[in-house]
Amino acid sequence: MRPPSRVREMPILRVVARALVPVILLFGLYVQFHGDFGPGGGFQAGVIFAAGLIIFALTFGVEALRQVVPVVLTERLMAAGVLLYGAVGVLAMFLGGEFLNYTALDPLTTGHHGQHLGIIAIELGVGIAVAATIMRVYYAFVKRRPDGDGETREPALGAEPGEGTP
Amino acid sequence: MIEKIVVLEVVLPLLAAPVCVLVRNPRLCRLLSLGVVAICFAIAAAALLEVRGGGVISYQLGGWLPPLGIEYRVSTVNAYLLALVTAMALVVFSFDSRGGPPRVPEQRRHLYYAVFLLCISGLLGIAITGDAFNIFVFLEISSLSSYILVSLGGHRRAVLSAFYYLVMGTIGGVFFMLGVGLLYQATGTLNLRDIAARLEPSLDDRGTVLALALLVVGISIKLAVFPLHHWLPDAYSFAPPKVSAFLAATATKVSFYLLAMILFTIFGAAFVFEELRLQAVLLPLSILAMFLASGAAIFQTDLRRLLAYSSVAQIGYMTLGLSTANVTGLAGGLVHLFNHAVMKGGLFLVVACLLYRVGSVHIDALAGIGRRMPLTAAALVIGGLSLIGVPGTVGFVSKWYLVSGVLERGWTAAAVLILLSSLLALVYVGKVVEVVYFRKPAETQPIDHVREAPLGMLAPAWVLAVAAIFFGLTTNWTYGVAREAAELLLAGGI
Numbered sequence: 001m002r003p004p005s006r007v008r009e010m011p012i013l014r015v016v017a018r019a020l021v022p023v024i025l026l027f028g029l030y031v032q033f034h035g036d037f038g039p040g041g042g043f044q045a046g047v048i049f050a051a052g053l054i055i056f057a058l059t060f061g062v063e064a065l066r067q068v069v070p071v072v073l074t075e076r077l078m079a080a081g082v083l084l085y086g087a088v089g090v091l092a093m094f095l096g097g098e099f100l101n102y103t104a105l106d107p108l109t110t111g112h113h114g115q116h117l118g119i120i121a122i123e124l125g126v127g128i129a130v131a132a133t134i135m136r137v138y139y140a141f142v143k144r145r146p147d148g149d150g151e152t153r154e155p156a157l158g159a160e161p162g163e164g165t166p
Numbered sequence: 167m168i169e170k171i172v173v174l175e176v177v178l179p180l181l182a183a184p185v186c187v188l189v190r191n192p193r194l195c196r197l198l199s200l201g202v203v204a205i206c207f208a209i210a211a212a213a214l215l216e217v218r219g220g221g222v223i224s225y226q227l228g229g230w231l232p233p234l235g236i237e238y239r240v241s242t243v244n245a246y247l248l249a250l251v252t253a254m255a256l257v258v259f260s261f262d263s264r265g266g267p268p269r270v271p272e273q274r275r276h277l278y279y280a281v282f283l284l285c286i287s288g289l290l291g292i293a294i295t296g297d298a299f300n301i302f303v304f305l306e307i308s309s310l311s312s313y314i315l316v317s318l319g320g321h322r323r324a325v326l327s328a329f330y331y332l333v334m335g336t337i338g339g340v341f342f343m344l345g346v347g348l349l350y351q352a353t354g355t356l357n358l359r360d361i362a363a364r365l366e367p368s369l370d371d372r373g374t375v376l377a378l379a380l381l382v383v384g385i386s387i388k389l390a391v392f393p394l395h396h397w398l399p400d401a402y403s404f405a406p407p408k409v410s411a412f413l414a415a416t417a418t419k420v421s422f423y424l425l426a427m428i429l430f431t432i433f434g435a436a437f438v439f440e441e442l443r444l445q446a447v448l449l450p451l452s453i454l455a456m457f458l459a460s461g462a463a464i465f466q467t468d469l470r471r472l473l474a475y476s477s478v479a480q481i482g483y484m485t486l487g488l489s490t491a492n493v494t495g496l497a498g499g500l501v502h503l504f505n506h507a508v509m510k511g512g513l514f515l516v517v518a519c520l521l522y523r524v525g526s527v528h529i530d531a532l533a534g535i536g537r538r539m540p541l542t543a544a545a546l547v548i549g550g551l552s553l554i555g556v557p558g559t560v561g562f563v564s565k566w567y568l569v570s571g572v573l574e575r576g577w578t579a580a581a582v583l584i585l586l587s588s589l590l591a592l593v594y595v596g597k598v599v600e601v602v603y604f605r606k607p608a609e610t611q612p613i614d615h616v617r618e619a620p621l622g623m624l625a626p627a628w629v630l631a632v633a634a635i636f637f638g639l640t641t642n643w644t645y646g647v648a649r650e651a652a653e654l655l656l657a658g659g660i
Contacts, residue, residue, distance in 0.1 A: 079184035079280075086181040099173045101229035 017059040024052030032127045036116065042123035046130025053131075054138050062142050074136040081129025088121045168212045169223045172240055175209050175248060175294055176304075178202045179287035183280040192266070192275035199279050200259045203286065207252035214245040218650065224296075232296065233357035239296035241660055243651040247293040247423045250504050254415040254511050255286050257629055258408055261515055262622030264522065267318040267406035278318065282412075285311035289420045296660065298346045298356045301424065305342060308420070309335045309388070312413055316405040327400035334387055334397040341384030348377035349432070358432065358660060367437040378438070381428050389421035391485055392455035395478045402474035407518030410470065414477055415511035419503045422484050426496070429488070430655040439491040448489035453583050455482025460590035464597065469520070469527035472594055473513055476553060479587070480506045486580065487568050493652050495571020498564060501641075501648035505560035508637065509552035512630030516546045519619035519627060529601050531611055536603040538616040541624055543602050545631040550595035552634045555588050559638040563645060 028049030031040035057065035089100040097104025102118025182202045186195040217223060217240055225238040240248070259282075270278050288308025292301050313335065317328035350356055352373055353364040367374045383394075390398040398418075402410045429438045438444045456479050463475035480502070487499020519542045520527050524535060536543035548559070555561035565584060572581045607613045618624070637644050654660070 076188055079187035082184040083181060083188070086177060086184075089177065090181070093170075093173075098226055098229045099177060100227055103229060 014059055017055055021052050021056045025049060035123055036119050042126025043130050046127040050131040050134035071139050074132045077128050077132035081125045084125030085122045088118055168216050172213055172223055173225050173238055175206055176287055176291045178206055179283040183283040186276050186280040190276045195276045195279040199283050203255045203259050207256045210248035210252045213240050214249045217242055217245050233355050233360035236300050237296040238294045242654055244293045246647045246651050248290060250507055251289050251416045254507055257626045258412040261408055261626040263408050268320045269318050281311045281314045289416055292420050296358045298358055302343055302346055306339055315409040316401045319404040319406050321404050324404035327404045331397045331401045338384045338387030341380045345377045345381035348373050362432050367433050369441055378433055385421055385425045389418055389425060390478055390481055392451045398478055399471055399474040403468060403470040407521050411511050411514035414514050415507040418481055419507055422503055426488055426655055431658055431660045434658055435491050435656055445489040448485055452482040452486035455479055456587040460587055463594040467529045470517055477510055483568055490571045490575045492571055492574055493656060494567055494574050497649040497652035498567030498571045500651050501645045502564035504644050505564045508560055508630050508633045509549045512627055513549040515627035516542055519623045523616050523619055532602050533605040534607040538613050539618050542619050545627045547599055548631040548634055554591045554595055560634045563638055563641050
């Protein structure tokens with residue numbers, strides 16, 4: 001979606017967005033990695049991170065965002081996030097514990113570190129999956145605009161052949 | 167060994183789905199899903215062997231002890247269901263549909279397999295878990311993915327029917343969720359066995375009765391119990407044929423398990439069937455389903471719609487078995503889960519064969535097709551005979567035990583009605599057989615070019631047709647297990 005030209009001419013919006021986006025992304029990472037000491041966690045962090053990138057797209061155009069995060073990448077990250085979560089669980093099984101029993105991840109100590117490691121890893125998976133999903137939803141909505149910038153709409157999963165182009 | 171890996175039943179398909187998204191190669195994805203489903207079937211079969219005779223496998227996720235942690239609990243009841251779902255998934259996945267659903271372009275077909283795996287994982291999750299909230303999560307996973315699968319059908323109305331299914335399914339899901347919430351409020355726990363132990367249901371306790379009402383209505387929507395069945399004929403007749411076969415053989419079966427488990431394990435047969443007298447509602451609805459849905463099936467001109475209405479009628483038989491609340495009747499209902507899955511799955515695969523060769527399953531387009539596709543038509547006849555309940559087929563076994571259970575309960579009229587409703591099945595099956603074998607093809611629709619379906623399609627359909635006869639002759643594994651499961655359920659176990 002190309003932002004309406006008036007938005008492009010608004011220097012205040014552009015300057016503020018330019019200043020805010022990095023802070024929002026950094027705050028997202030903070031919520032992600034500080035989640036095991038304070039409020040936060042993967043879901044919230046993913047939402048914040050994706051929101052930062054979407055603000056970027058709203059001010060500078062979705063094309064600019066697509067150069068940073070291609071649509072295909074969001075799809076892959078969605079899957080990779082889920083896979084990371086599951087892989088931690090399966091790894092715990094290979095190390096002799098139950099599925100998702102993080103204690104097994106650190107067989108040397110009594111398990112305190114294992115729990116810590118496990119939570120960080122799965123929350124990272126959650127964060128990646130949530131951020132990617134929200135961006136993918138955003139891309140999907142943007143593409144549905146009939147007055148978009150004339151790009152070729154990729155066919156939906158159940159689209160009829162030839163239905164993809166507007 | 168097996169108690170260490172039962173969790174893979176859910177984890178494997180759940181993780182194979184994102185792997186499919188990453189691999190992006192439809193062929194690899196197909197092989198991967200086939201392999202995953204085969205492993206799941208092996209695990210389910212091993213688990214069933216392990217727990218037969220009263221054993222239980224309890225798996226604590228993350229090492230957290232129940233009732234605090236989530237427990238996966240496999241007893242005869244759910245091992246039976248796990249084996250059923252994975253076996254059907256295996257047969258349906260080995261069906262070579264020559265390029266997947268028509269509306270999915272080649273470069274996005276990997277997503278189709280991913281969604282299919284998620285659906286399987288959700289259904290297996292509902293069956294295996296011993297945690298009420300976990301059931302809700304898996305219910306949503308399986309429902310959301312089946313809405314997508316239904317929407318991929320070739321016809322444009324597939325999307326509409328999927329949307330209708332979505333609306334109904336979501337209402338059902340919300341009702342279920344509210345019911346679980348009320349149970350949590352009443353007992354302070356989400357572990358199913360813990361709820362069952364702490365819950366003291368009585369008619370004076372409005373909260374508990376409301377919880378039961380919400381749960382039963384919510385699941386009845388997903389199960390397509392008679393007046394709540396409207397989503398089913400559309401969904402099954404517009405979904406891709408493979409999806410219809412899979413959903414008809416598994417989705418409603420899992421819902422039936424859920425209903426039986428809620429009624430017998432959580433609330434207890436004594437409260438539900440003696441104090442509350444739920445059979446006063448369930449029995450008439452079951453009989454209405456048997457007659458009205460079978461009657462509707464007679465007037466259908468599309469073979470898939472006909473089979474879908476027949477499914478609603480068959481669900482009536484299952485709930486009839488449930489409402490007897492005795493071992494024979496409940497076992498009859500449970501064995502009908504398996505038997506109906508075998509015959510309806512087989513019939514929908516036959517439909518897929520016909521669709522591939524003939525291009526339509528409108529009753530007029532099938533005239534005389536029995537001569538051009540003898541093997542496909544023969545499988546159709548075997549499935550049809552099972553639906554009627556001819557001795558020597560699985561349908562007879564179900565009806566035998568259902569009638570025995572109903573008679574044991576002293577409901578002679580209901581027994582007569584079961585037999586009468588079989589006549590309706592005879593009419594709609596007879597109609598199809600007559601068209602397929604004896605009617606001359608219309609001049610406008612020559613069928614000279616039609617050939618027998620390819621082996622990759624015929625073989626799975628025939629596996630189910632042979633199973634329909636095999637399990638009609640030997641009932642040790644079907645009725646034997648179902649009876650054990652029924653005894654366990656009536657005793658309030660899981």
